[in-house]
Amino acid sequence: MPFRRIQSKLLKDRAMRRSPLLHSHLPETLPYHPDVLKRMLDRHAVVFVKPDLGSQGRGIVRLKRIKHGGVHISWGLSSRRVNRKYMVRALHQRLRPYQPYLVQQGLQLTKYHHRLMDIRVFLQKPGSKWLISGKVVRVGAAGRFVTNYSQGGRPVHLSKVLDSIYRHDQQRTEAAIQKIDQLAYHAAAALSGKFRGIRVLGIDIALDRTGRIWIIEANTRPGTQLFKQLKDQSMYRTIVARYQRIKYMNRIHRRK
Structure with a gap:
């Protein structure tokens, strides 16, 4: 069941909160x-x-x-x-x-060009391991406190935003990306360990003004429009290719 959806935010939060590695990165x-x-x-x-x-x-x-x-x-x-x-x-x-x-x-989040922002990490599991297929920053529309694409949010490349936030400090930027990846993989492991059949995840991650990294929530049926809107289509192509791989593996599984 590769596209299993878990709607309840509370259930997903509780599953992630059981992980000692994630607990301190989850808002109450x-x-x-x-x-x-x-x-x-x-x-x-x-x-x-x-x-x-x-x-x-x-x-x-x-x-x-x-x-x-x-x-x-x-x-x-x-x-x-x-x-x-x-x-x-x-x-x-x-x-x-x-x-x-x-x-x-609520968190005191870092802003990008005076607008709220968070990071969408798109993970897929076309085989036995979770893979990060794309990462993008969602920058909220003026006057809004949510960053969703459907609410006027726009995509910006993660490296560009972190380079601005950390004032061109490459070491801090690379360390932040490494931590974001680590948390995303731990979240995927915690969620798939609790809810069998999940193959796709969108993990929403935010940075507060002290530099602390938080997991806001997880989505088991994330949209792809953010990645499709980027000029560089490489992440979007990766997502589409892995979706096709998941569908193929599902067909093989059903035949058995």
């Missing part, structure tokens, strides 16, 4: 409940409320502590300020009833 993430939200906002200046089964950055709400007991609530390109005692009521106006949500620690 808990099932949503009003009391959980309040405790999380006590611990963190910013939190995100996300649909547990959501995708493409849709339905995410950001809550940020502000002075004098206020909370700044943002969704899409809209926002409002409320008193903290009315926070839950205001939030629930943005959430869909009867759908599961999670609360995730």
Whole structure:
């Protein structure tokens, strides 16, 4: 079952969190409940409320502590300020009833040209080993706190962005790329160890302002549009070729 999809962000987070190598690189993430939200906002200046089964950055709400007991609530390109005692009521106006949500620690992320960014690592398993088929930076659209392509994010080559962030320090750039690869492979091992049949993964990785590397979430059916939009099509061609290999291996398996 090479294209098995695991929708729940919480299930994937728990699978990765079992790994001692990944635990310190995962932001605090808990099932949503009003009391959980309040405790999380006590611990963190910013939190995100996300649909547990959501995708493409849709339905995410950001809550940020502000002075004098206020909370700044943002969704899409809209926002409002409320008193903290009315926070839950205001939030629930943005959430869909009867759908599961999670609360995730917000991070002080590094920006690229004053816009939020993260890194999509695309992994595939056409044989017995996971392979990184591509890495690209997703730069968010102006005014948005998500970087998804469907929400206006644009792709930029990873080396170009890291070279800018680390001020042309090649040693730091290479060390960061090595760490990103290491975390992506560990995440793939943790997820495929828990959920048999996963063959494709998109691991979303972010850098905070201190240089710490975080795994934001994992996607078991990642899109390829980011790579297709790059002028250099080599990573996109690799992804397509490996998809074909996975499909071929699946046909062989079914015949047995």
